Amino acid sequence: MNDNRASMRNQIQGVTIVYDGECPFCSAYVRMLRLREAAGPVRLVNARSRDPAVAEMTAAGFDLDKGMAAKIGGVLYHGDECMNALSLLTTPSGLFNRTVRMAFGKPRLAKLLYPPLVAGRNLTLLLLRRRRQGK
Numbered sequence: 001m002n003d004n005r006a007s008m009r010n011q012i013q014g015v016t017i018v019y020d021g022e023c024p025f026c027s028a029y030v031r032m033l034r035l036r037e038a039a040g041p042v043r044l045v046n047a048r049s050r051d052p053a054v055a056e057m058t059a060a061g062f063d064l065d066k067g068m069a070a071k072i073g074g075v076l077y078h079g080d081e082c083m084n085a086l087s088l089l090t091t092p093s094g095l096f097n098r099t100v101r102m103a104f105g106k107p108r109l110a111k112l113l114y115p116p117l118v119a120g121r122n123l124t125l126l127l128l129r130r131r132r133q134g135k
Contacts, residue, residue, distance in 0.1 A: 017043070017069075018053050019028055019045070019047060020047050020050055022125065026068060026117040033090060034097050036091050041076035057062065060078075062078040066079060067080070067118060069082055072089070080114035081110070084105070086100075087110070088105060
């Protein structure tokens with residue numbers, strides 16, 4: 001484990017992840033990601049709910065239709081930065097977590113890979129005839 005990851009884990013008292021509960025990919029991602037061992041309690045919040053965490057993220061200027069968000073150690077993250085931060089907290093166990101860490105563990109790579117994921121989410125919601133959050 002590198003020093004940045006160890007430092008980040010030592011400062012975490014839990015994580016809140018705000019994601020689209022209607023998106024099958026988003027839902028699967030947050031269920032499969034192993035953070036509890038590294039970050040303590042993980043609170044999953046559907047962005048379509050009236051949970052205060054949703055209000056906090058939108059008040060921070062985050063468009064939850066364009067990306068998931070997280071609160072980690074009091075710091076808010078959105079989109080590719082959220083994926084990068086979460087990947088740094090994943091445990092190295094399992095193929096899924098290793099893949100996430102490789103794909104999103106570097107900020108530049110996360111910034112490159114995240115937009116196609118959002119486009120895939122939007123296409124999937126369209127095909128499943130589910131509305132986007134803000135629509």
